[in-house]
Amino acid sequence: MSVTEVPAPVTTPAPRPVHRLARWPVGTVAALVAAAHLAVAWRPGWFFDEALMLAIGRDHLDWGSADQPPVAPLLAALMDLVAPGNVLVLRLPAIAATAATVVLAALVARELGGDRRAQTLTAIAQGTGLWLAIGGHWTTPYTLEPVLWLALGWLLVRWWRVRDDRLLLAVGVVVGVGAQTKFQILLLAAVLLLSVLVLGPRTVLRRRHLWIGAAAALVIAAPTLVWQALNGWPQLRMGSVVASEAEFLYGGLSGVMLGMIAAAGVMGVPLVLYGLGRLVRDPALAELRYLALTAVVLYAFFSVTLGRPYYLAGLYGLLAAVGAVGLQRRREAGRRRLRWVAWPAAAVSAAAALAMMPLSTAMAAPEVGDAVAGATVAAYDALPAGQRARTAVMAESYIYAAYLDVAAPEDALPPALSSNRSYGYFPPPADDVDAVLYLGSTADELRPWFADVRPVGRAGDDATLWLATGRLAPWESFWPRLRHLDVQ
Template identity: 90%
Template sequence: MSVTEAPAPVTTPAPRPRHRLARRPVGVVAALVATAHLAVAWRPGWFFDEALMLAIGRDHLDWGSADQPPVAPLLAGLMDLLAPGNVLVLRLPAIAATAASVVLAALIARELGGDRRAQTLTAIAQGTGLWLAIGGHWTTPYTLEPVLWLTLGWLLVRWWRVRDDRLLVAVGVVVGVGAQTKFQILLLAAVLLASVAVLGPRAMLRSRRLWVGAVLAAAIAAPTLVWQALHGWPQLRMGPVVASEAEFLYGGLSGVMLGMIAAAGVIGVPLGLYGLWRLVRDPHLAELRYLALTTVVLYAFFSVTLGRPYYLAGLYGLLAAVGAVGLQRRREAGHRRMSWVAWPATVIGAAAAIAMMPLSTVMAAPEVADTVAGATVHAYDALPAEQRARTGVMAESYIYAAYLDVAAPEDALPPALSSNRSYGWFPPPSDDVDAVLYLGSSADELRPWFADVRPVGAAGTDATVWLATGRLAPWESFWPTLRHLDVT
């Protein structure tokens, strides 16, 4: 009689120990960050991208638009339904996301073994990032994005600690929701997968639940991707547009490269760079080394392609968490010199972040929106009543168009038109509209299609109000030729 030995059970690494969540200090930091943003968010006025989100959410909500997935416009529209015209209520989702990112960064530090001090330091680093200080209360895709990237980072670090493959299904859900918010998360996911394939842990790639998560991500992202496909993938053409603006906005390649580092803030920069170094050198973090490779690859890609300086904002908290736990390890080993430096730096970092916050009120000042809306309303009201009924309102850029839609008094103007960015992919007007009031520096794009184009007013020093009459062709025939993504 033969005896068959039972196969050895498959084992997974024992979960690494972790400290209790530092609820009180982390909660205080998150509350202070939220309070600081609330203190400036009530000021009237919209940042121009915020105005675009509101205009889309009010009047053009769809599964996508030329350069925006639907989540930020959806949130803006919902907030406006709850409190029409209330800019503070409009900004509550962004403030909540910004405060949540502080907590998530601390949770990552906890998963890495961070104690109360490490978690708190990470929370402060995340909460005092310079880009976050400026725009952390604007309801825009790039303000909502960091909390999604940090959620993804927390799930991956937690999987490293406990090896629960159900977390990989959740990763897919976050990627799908992220794609409905801002498309860069798809690039992040692709680079993460490639980095894991190169450096490991390859057990992640062998998990069936990872691929279940990938299917879920595709299913959740599908509606906005289908919208892009049906409209010719305008989002793919945004890369050269963003690159063309880098010289003017940031000083070119050097400005983008430095900006992506500096945006992490006074505390986040040294802590994040130290965290990146630890990911590369610390043998205890060998299975997380793919996070360092992902960071470097994305930094190089966004630099070469001249992206925005805030494109890496979702990684700052993760790197700061690794750095803060590294300082904790040094402290536990008896090296306390860096700890003495860390806490005075938090005071400087917090002061720098607070000093940056008023800049947001300058960038979102209501004067420009009120000026262009007032001038356009005045010109529209001056038209004879029967001509007003046949006259549309159009703007040279999506910025002016969004300002007209959100700043003009209710029912004072018809919905704004523009050939620029998202507006260019909205439906053109009906052929009942045979004249256009046009707001911009030049109305040259209309001259081939209207018999007469002449100035009828001024909107500040940078824009003129033009009246174009005598339409020469149906809107459907020439509107697609006008569409463009550059801000002229």
């Protein structure tokens, strides 16, 4: 009589135990972060990228624009519908997203086995990051991006703990929404997949839910990707533009490299670095080593390509959580030399973050927008009534154009034009518009297309107002030639 062997059923490992969420301390940190941003967010004045989001959302909302997907402009437009011109209401989505990163970072620590103290330290490190201290209340894509990266990281770590494949479907949704917010999450997803292929756990690549989630991500992201394709992929050309600005803005390669580290904050930097080390060395985290490789690859890529110092902001909380839980493991093993360091470091980190916040108000001072808008309105009003009806208002850079659109009194000016960045992809004026009131350092881009270009006023120390008359060709024939992505 033969015995037929029955294969053992495939079972999913039992989830690792976790501590309860430290609701009160983590919630308190998140509330304090939100309160600090609210305290500075009410001040009048838009940061220029906020002004751009509002201008796009209010007047030119589409599935995409030259360098921005539609989520941030859509949120700006919705907030402006609720409270037109109210800068505090405009910034509420950004403040909510920044506070949410605190909770998500703590949730990552919890999934890793972090206790109340580890969760709280992670929340403080995330909440006192220097980049988010500056821009955590601006409704811009790069302020909304960290919460999406952290949500992705939390889903991946939770999947590692509980092996619930439904989480992989959620990963796809987050990537899709992230792509509609800022395109870098597609790079993050690609590097994550390659890192898993190199280091494992390769079993995740055989999960059907992962690829269904990937398909969902593509479906969600498709509208803005189609917009890019139909308009020649301007986003791909932004890399060289960003790199060309690095020397002036950050001091070149060294500034970008140091900035990407320092942006994590006084407490975040050591926790992030310690977390990276733990991912590499700790056998218990072997299946998460791909996260360390992902962080290192992205850091190298953004350094070599001279990206922005805030490009890694969405990874700080994840790595800090690993570091905070590592300190917990040391404490549990009886190594307590650092037990008196954490809380003073938290206080110093919070003080440093608070000290950075006034910088955001200086960068969003209303004087610049008010000055250029006021001078342009005055010059426009000085034109004869018949000529005003045939005159467009145009700016040399998207910054000036956005300020004209959001800072000028309602109906004081026609919608602003610019050949720069997103504005260059908006439709040109109708052909009955044969003159341009131009704001910029020089109006050379208009001289081949207008019979006369002459200065008519000043708008601050750096900008001149020019009047271009006698259009020599139809708008449609030369407008595409004017488009450019670099800020003059």
